[in-house]
Amino acid sequence: MTEPARIRGVLSPVVTPFSADLTPDPARFLAHCRWLLGQNCGLAFLGTNSEANSLSLAERLGLMDALFEAGLDTRRMMPGTGSCALSDTVALTRHAVQHGCAGVLMLPPFYYKGVPEAGLYRYFSEVVERVGDARLRLYLYHIPPVAVVGITPGLVERLLKAYPTAIAGMKDSSGDWDNTKTFLDAFATSGFDVFVGSESFLLRNMRHGGVGTISATANVNPAAIHALYSGWQRPDAEAQQQRLDRVRDTIGRKYLMIAALKETIALYAEDAAWRSVRPPLLPLDSGERASLAAELAVIGFTMPGLARAAAAAR
Amino acid sequence: MTEPARIRGVLSPVVTPFSADLTPDPARFLAHCRWLLGQNCGLAFLGTNSEANSLSLAERLGLMDALFEAGLDTRRMMPGTGSCALSDTVALTRHAVQHGCAGVLMLPPFYYKGVPEAGLYRYFSEVVERVGDARLRLYLYHIPPVAVVGITPGLVERLLKAYPTAIAGMKDSSGDWDNTKTFLDAFATSGFDVFVGSESFLLRNMRHGGVGTISATANVNPAAIHALYSGWQRPDAEAQQQRLDRVRDTIGRKYLMIAALKETIALYAEDAAWRSVRPPLLPLDSGERASLAAELAVIGFTMPGLARAAAAAR
Numbered sequence: 001m002t003e004p005a006r007i008r009g010v011l012s013p014v015v016t017p018f019s020a021d022l023t024p025d026p027a028r029f030l031a032h033c034r035w036l037l038g039q040n041c042g043l044a045f046l047g048t049n050s051e052a053n054s055l056s057l058a059e060r061l062g063l064m065d066a067l068f069e070a071g072l073d074t075r076r077m078m079p080g081t082g083s084c085a086l087s088d089t090v091a092l093t094r095h096a097v098q099h100g101c102a103g104v105l106m107l108p109p110f111y112y113k114g115v116p117e118a119g120l121y122r123y124f125s126e127v128v129e130r131v132g133d134a135r136l137r138l139y140l141y142h143i144p145p146v147a148v149v150g151i152t153p154g155l156v157e158r159l160l161k162a163y164p165t166a167i168a169g170m171k172d173s174s175g176d177w178d179n180t181k182t183f184l185d186a187f188a189t190s191g192f193d194v195f196v197g198s199e200s201f202l203l204r205n206m207r208h209g210g211v212g213t214i215s216a217t218a219n220v221n222p223a224a225i226h227a228l229y230s231g232w233q234r235p236d237a238e239a240q241q242q243r244l245d246r247v248r249d250t251i252g253r254k255y256l257m258i259a260a261l262k263e264t265i266a267l268y269a270e271d272a273a274w275r276s277v278r279p280p281l282l283p284l285d286s287g288e289r290a291s292l293a294a295e296l297a298v299i300g301f302t303m304p305g306l307a308r309a310a311a312a313a314r
Numbered sequence: 315m316t317e318p319a320r321i322r323g324v325l326s327p328v329v330t331p332f333s334a335d336l337t338p339d340p341a342r343f344l345a346h347c348r349w350l351l352g353q354n355c356g357l358a359f360l361g362t363n364s365e366a367n368s369l370s371l372a373e374r375l376g377l378m379d380a381l382f383e384a385g386l387d388t389r390r391m392m393p394g395t396g397s398c399a400l401s402d403t404v405a406l407t408r409h410a411v412q413h414g415c416a417g418v419l420m421l422p423p424f425y426y427k428g429v430p431e432a433g434l435y436r437y438f439s440e441v442v443e444r445v446g447d448a449r450l451r452l453y454l455y456h457i458p459p460v461a462v463v464g465i466t467p468g469l470v471e472r473l474l475k476a477y478p479t480a481i482a483g484m485k486d487s488s489g490d491w492d493n494t495k496t497f498l499d500a501f502a503t504s505g506f507d508v509f510v511g512s513e514s515f516l517l518r519n520m521r522h523g524g525v526g527t528i529s530a531t532a533n534v535n536p537a538a539i540h541a542l543y544s545g546w547q548r549p550d551a552e553a554q555q556q557r558l559d560r561v562r563d564t565i566g567r568k569y570l571m572i573a574a575l576k577e578t579i580a581l582y583a584e585d586a587a588w589r590s591v592r593p594p595l596l597p598l599d600s601g602e603r604a605s606l607a608a609e610l611a612v613i614g615f616t617m618p619g620l621a622r623a624a625a626a627a628r
Contacts, residue, residue, distance in 0.1 A: 022400065022440075048425075053398040053399065053423075053425035053426075054398055054399050054400060054423065054425070055399055055401070056371060056399045056401040056402050056405075057370060057371060058401075059399075059401060084367040084368055085367065085368050085369055085370045085373075086336065086368060086592055086593060087369070087370040087372075087373060088370050091370075108594070109367075109368065109593070109594045110425065111362075111367035111368070111424065111460065111461075112367075112460065112594060112595065113459065113460055113462075115594040115595065115596075116596060118596060119593060119594035119595055119596045120593075120594050122593040122594065122596065123593035123594040126336075126593055145427065146425065146426065146427055147425075148427075148462060149594075278400055279400060279423070279433060279434075279436040279437035279440055280422070280423045280426060280429040280433035280434050280436065280437040280463075281426065281429065281433055282429075282430060282432060282433045282436065
């Protein structure tokens with residue numbers, strides 16, 4: 001039996017739409033996931049930008065099931081399954097693996113700070129053992145600006161030695177290219193797949209042996225990011241990278257990223273319900289909404305087909 | 315109808331015993347809670363030292379139910395109910411309030427860092443509104459070394475204005491007396507009850523209008539801490555404070571606090587099962603165990619009645 005091809009390319013940490021009572025809205029979620037798949041974008045749903053940690057276990061499982069039951073391609077899915085509680089992480093990971101997801105993206109347990117590397121090893125090791133499924137492909141999620149607790153090269157080395165098949169790669173959201181390069185240099189040739197956490201690093205990642213990006217902005221600009229992913233060896237790649245950076249700066253520099261992504265979708269899907277975020281986050285205020293819309297218009301930003309796809313879900 | 319007396323004094327963030335498979339062990343938990351109540355110590359179970367964030371929602375509710383079903387005095391209980399997910403926090407808080415708990419200790423949602431005060435206000439406000447029970451007494455939990463996200467005076471002021479009965483006080487685990495004093499000076503006279511997160515600050519807290527302490531070490535040294543709480547105006551209070559500090563230093567300075575507390579209980583309860591911690595934490599190694607035991611013997615530390623109480627649970 002040959003091993004199925006690993007997931008690569010551009011993945012979106014899919015933002016989670018909410019109903020008026022702040023419960024997840026599976027219909028809008030499904031419509032957005034379908035639109036993303038149609039733009040060559042995989043689904044790293046239940047991530048940081050998905051407000052996954054603001055959802056209960058049952059709410060997370062419910063969003064997984066919405067995609068599974070609709071028959072979306074699980075080979076294009078890498079849901080986030082890492083929680084502070086070992087039991088939740090195991091439950092989510094097992095559910096994803098049993099439904100054929102290409103991988104899972106796993107935060108370290110992030111409540112206790114300053115835990116020893118051996119403690120984090122013990123955690124991931126328990127998860128792999130308890131899931132106990134040869135199909136598991138685990139991507140470690142390094143996002144120190146948010147989780148504070150991070151993934152170190154020493155931890156990866158130890159895990160790769162113990163679980164060479166299950167430990168498939170990482171997402172590096174450190175925002176620090178030197179850190180990404182350390183992991184690429186140390187592990188990329190041993191089949192450890194590095195995704196960068198922002199398309200700003202996509203061209204550099206591809207040039208140094210990385211496999212793609214899992215980026216917030218892929219929620220709204222997936223096709224253009226995929227064009228750079230698939231054409232990174234073309235002569236205009238630098239210019240493409242600059243155009244991607246301009247879109248990312250417009251959305252993410254002045255505003256809280258998650259609220260700005262949802263406002264962008266609300267705008268282009270012509271659907272104000274998309275603005276809703278769960279506390280402790282806040283939606284953009286009316287002044288921010290107006291300035292973001294004006295700035296997106298200035299750079300000629302579009303989301304082709306989104307309004308039609310979104311209308312079909314209502 | 316007169317309002318029931320507010321909970322005060324010494325509370326223990328009860329450590330959670332685990333079985334060999336790392337599931338919570340309700341029998342040992344119940345035995346330890348009974349011993350603590352017998353030492354004049356209230357139960358702030360499901361806190362940081364309880365590894366509550368390493369437990370699923372179902373596991374937390376299960377530990378609550380173990381105490382409720384055994385008929386322990388809920389007027390001496392302040393379980394931790396704060397999670398990153400609004401839905402989990404509401405479920406836990408509602409369960410505690412409906413069973414008559416004197417209060418709940420609530421972490422802010424701690425995944426997203428740098429969220430605006432208005433976002434935290436929105437979170438706590440949603441919880442109070444959704445629980446919708448006049449019996450709710452909410453204690454805000456400030457522990458920036460762990461949660462990173464903290465409780466500010468501006469947030470307390472806003473919440474107190476909107477919910478003067480529900481917002482009952484806070485636990486300050488900043489480890490910074492100046493911070494505690496800021497909250498005492500601003501809010502203690504308006505019925506906002508400040509607990510310090512370490513008994514090292516207990517005497518100062520009582521002298522400045524505080525109401526007690528919720529401290530890790532109360533798991534193992536409750537009676538002595540309570541003696542200072544009830545006798546803080548006596549002439550030997552400073553000497554008592556120094557004796558408490560010596561015990562705390564012995565257990566918490568060189569070792570990871572949670573593992574050292576569990577080792578101390580294992581030692582005095584003569585029950586090695588108490589050593590277990592959930593990943594990402596690690597138990598003390600054999601060298602640390604030996605040195606902790608020796609150091610506790612040197613200071614003449616005891617846990618009166620623990621071995622008998624623990625044996626009854628096995």
